[in-house]
Amino acid sequence: MDLTLNEDQLAVAGAIDKLAEQFASSPVDFHGFALVSETLQQELEEGGYFDIAAVPEMGPLSAADAIYRLAQLPYTAEVALSMLVGPVLDELALPVEIQRPFTVIDNQRPGRFAATAKTLIFVDGEKVGVASSDQPDQKLAEPLPDSLYAYPMARIPETPNIHWLNDSDAQRVQAALRVATAAEMAGLIQAAITTTVEHVSVRKQFGHPIGTFQALRHRLSECAVLAGGVRWLAFKAAWSSDAGDAALALLHAQESATRVIYDVHQMSGAMGMTLEMDLHLWTYRLKALMSELGGRAGNAQAVGEACFSSL
């Protein structure tokens, strides 16, 4: 057992943190939901970071850690799927050209980055299909600018050329999707807590910073405990690539996010309702991920099959 990042992984983490610095603050005049940075995506591409999961010294764990770190930025980009799901799709050698960035269309619902994605991953229960966007239909992607989710959302109409995966490939891709989503949620939860800690340390009520009130301190501490647990389960699942671990990590992420989203908004009060505080950038990303890949109910059933069927 060794629960510390190895030297290569630490080096990646350091480099990611350095790269992230320039994206660490949202523009003062930004008052929207989807704060997307193409530069971020380009720099990750150029730095070769989308390949780290495939490098033995680093592996998926290092990728999950990078996702976790980058998810804490106010800027978003299609990072998680490229880092953890892309390498798996590459390995499967499918008869579909696999190109970054990716999107997930779960149960025909709007998908994140769906308007710009080059590879579309369709999920319907346990079924997984892949399609390339290099087909005429791509033009049909319908962006949803009024979405409250803090990602660029779009609907994709029926795409005819979906290549459906066999069961074992589908399970591998589902697992990678779940780990990627759990790692992203771990970062988002952490960022929501960090933002809230800053807010309550400054904002005063009855003459004291509200962060001094015990009721709030205890709740925020419980949130912090959940946040770390989500990160641990995501890391474990990234390391093992096990389907049960992946479902468990995403279940815990979605269950914990439910609690954390409510609490941080409660503590941030009216400030958290404004688009001038960054809180919604985290919470309205988390909300977009609450229902992904089965949601709590679906992930719990997947956990049941993977972890309890031998009992």
Add this chain to the structure above:
Amino acid sequence: MDLTLNEDQLAVAGAIDKLAEQFASSPVDFHGFALVSETLQQELEEGGYFDIAAVPEMGPLSAADAIYRLAQLPYTAEVALSMLVGPVLDELALPVEIQRPFTVIDNQRPGRFAATAKTLIFVDGEKVGVASSDQPDQKLAEPLPDSLYAYPMARIPETPNIHWLNDSDAQRVQAALRVATAAEMAGLIQAAITTTVEHVSVRKQFGHPIGTFQALRHRLSECAVLAGGVRWLAFKAAWSSDAGDAALALLHAQESATRVIYDVHQMSGAMGMTLEMDLHLWTYRLKALMSELGGRAGNAQAVGEACFSSL
């Protein structure tokens, strides 16, 4: 709409409160779980209180209110089923002699008051059967003195002479059972909160009564909100005798109890672990009722059928 007890109902409530006075404190030297009072049961019998549900001026609502009040006593007796389920069984005119007290044997599990009950109600999913204990097998009731539940618990072996009810009768009895249980839980939750309020108002930490700490005040207040909601839903269900209302009331009781039990024990600390504080009398009765009549999952499905099927 009229949400105040009528004069007859108020009179019953007053009489119940008066009768309850002599049972208001547990004996100083009692350090067990099942604190049963036969006198309480006798006095209710003699006062005719087991019949109030059948009296038009009072009705099941008045019975539910009485159950709620009596459930707050440290002493327990088979009150809830006699008050709310007995009258329904009487009306069904079954070929089984219906005599107080009653017990419920849910899914072959140990039942409250099962060793002394004269009428056994068997529940298995949606099926309901009734048997009289006036058969030789009765002697086979196996008391469970080591039970942590604060009711006298016993197992009943297979009873051959169960009269199974038709679906519509079964549904009526299930509804009555659920309302009776919800009303009892409403009282138990209230009593657990009252006991905890007393405890935290006196017990000091860091030089202040722990009831002055905000974290605790807010949690206990949330518990109080839940408690009142449980009572309202139980009363509404008693008033309407509707299957959906009944399942809803019990679902809310079991869901709220889960939260309240944890919180009151957390706030009572080591004191709540002792048998010298009465807390366990409420919480270990609530725990016994958590799984009754389908538990949260089963009651939620019953709510779904009754309340959502027309949507």
Add this chain to the structure above:
Amino acid sequence: MDFNWTAQQQAFRETIRTVLAKHLPEDWEHVAHGPASKEQTAFAKQFCAALAEEGLLVPHWPKAWGGRDADPWEAFILAEEMWMAGEPRGGQYMNVNWIGPTLMLYGTDEQKEKHILPMARGETLWCQGFSEPESGSDLASLRTRANKHGDVYKINGQKIWTSYAGDADTCFCLARTSDGKNGISIFLIPMDTPGITVRDIPSIIGEGDIHEVFFDDVEVNQRWRLGEEGQAWEIVGRALSMERVGIPRFSLASKTLKDAIRLLKQANRFSAGVVEQAAKAHAACEAARWYSYQIIDQRAKNLTTGPEASVGRFSTVICERLVSEFVVEHVPEAISGVHPMLLAHHQRGIVAGIASGAAEIQLNIIATQFLELPREPR
């Protein structure tokens, strides 16, 4: 007890629904999206005038002021139906619920003449100048100053989170005339008075919903002070008691839950786990419903309502939370702009625990007054 509506109450509810059907436009779902969007506010003006003509704007007001002394049940049924319909009255619900009645109690004849009848005709929009940057629900730390020079007060300070300020005609404004809790006074200030600046705060709740209002040497004649100097604490307390139950949020939450269940059933996505979560949310809505009705029942019977009102309010916070979470988790496309009314509920629901009388304040009241726990050390 009787948990049923009387025939008269049911008929009244039907009347409201008929009137709503008559006056709400076809594309109402798209108008109703932001609680205080320009579109909604503009529509509210015409709608409230129509409602006044139908006798449904201020039925619970005294006859002298355009009402018919309807009982608290009818007032609440009206509030429920309006809220369920997406509150087409916009910000005018405040006039109806508490600003008008407060002026009736504390206003001078001149103040009443000028303000009450226009409210009863649905012609005016008010905003509420309570919150300030450093004092949320905590009036004691109010800092906006009103200094008297002859007959005129000069007001300086800043308000925040002010709903409707962008379009309001008049501000029900608190300002400090001297130090301490009893040094706060109320001023009825036309929003076009020189020195008032309004800034939109972009928000999740919707465009144009919340604002900052800056007061820069704003001159107000003492005729427009409501009550005596320093009487604000008392008047606001009285006004809040009229709002005891608050907005009947449980009714829209309950409707939203049912709408979401319908969508899930159509899509064949209403599985066992989803049913369980829906049932729990439904229970919370019903608990909030009966709590709220209990307060109305007491008011209708002229009984004093104690801290139970706070218990009722918090039960509404719980139900809003569960319904919002249910929708986001199971009908996520709702807030991607696919279902405008579900989006509108989301925007209204998220402020449940934060808006006037924040949840924490309610919990403090419950702890101290309802449970009678010892007070916090200060």
Add this chain to the structure above:
Amino acid sequence: MDFNWTAQQQAFRETIRTVLAKHLPEDWEHVAHGPASKEQTAFAKQFCAALAEEGLLVPHWPKAWGGRDADPWEAFILAEEMWMAGEPRGGQYMNVNWIGPTLMLYGTDEQKEKHILPMARGETLWCQGFSEPESGSDLASLRTRANKHGDVYKINGQKIWTSYAGDADTCFCLARTSDGKNGISIFLIPMDTPGITVRDIPSIIGEGDIHEVFFDDVEVNQRWRLGEEGQAWEIVGRALSMERVGIPRFSLASKTLKDAIRLLKQANRFSAGVVEQAAKAHAACEAARWYSYQIIDQRAKNLTTGPEASVGRFSTVICERLVSEFVVEHVPEAISGVHPMLLAHHQRGIVAGIASGAAEIQLNIIATQFLELPREPR
């Protein structure tokens, strides 16, 4: 990172299981019911002696004191296996984890000679005299007095919640030698000293588990004071840091959850809703597991462990809660005495958030040291 056990660690775990199988009696389930029942305590004495002979009582102690300097991982694997087996070491786990090591650091030669080797042989049982009626986790308000008369301290006061006091040989007792936080000292007091009275407190956790201990002019020679006068705060801090992760409760919670699932499957009662709740509890157990292992990893690497230890502890509280609730809700007969090991877990689990280092204290540490929130006003 590597989330797998090494071959050596796995082998060590197997060794422990073999030893447990060899030494636990057939009816162990019925002996293990109360964490500190007379039966369990009596059995612990013979079991710990056997464990010592097998080299498994104090493997992580230095060779000089009967150990073999095993690393923190092995010590924790041992703790996990023992706790999962129902802690057959009874109260002696305290000797092994922190009383022995603390005496090694702060004891005089005489104190070490007298106490450490008997611990290493599994011969002695200690109890911990910390809590008092008016001071739970709050040492500053400790009131038991130790007044010095020549070489002898006279101790007067009262301890409460003292586990194992009924059978313990020695008490690791805190008493006040002067005022203030730095006025507390530690005494190693034989429980048969005249003036000590022990009262059983009947409890949910099981008969004989918790006690009150009264000290009535109890005389203790200064030779049996551990460390200097007033050094208690430092020594206890050091001792607690040895206990940082605390009991590996997640391991028994996780095992209990699986046992309950097995029972439900046998009875065909493991339906979708139940699976969901089980999965959530499982996730909480695993989160607590990795948090706990992280602390061991840091200790094994000689890194300082900061407030993460409190985070880990609280994650254990969460998992214990979910598992306890799961069992009560779905296998209710478990605590009706039908499944002794599930009952035993219940009795152990319910104190998770209350026992030494109560959950609230952990949350305060997390808030101040981990999140770095501003401190509460006092």
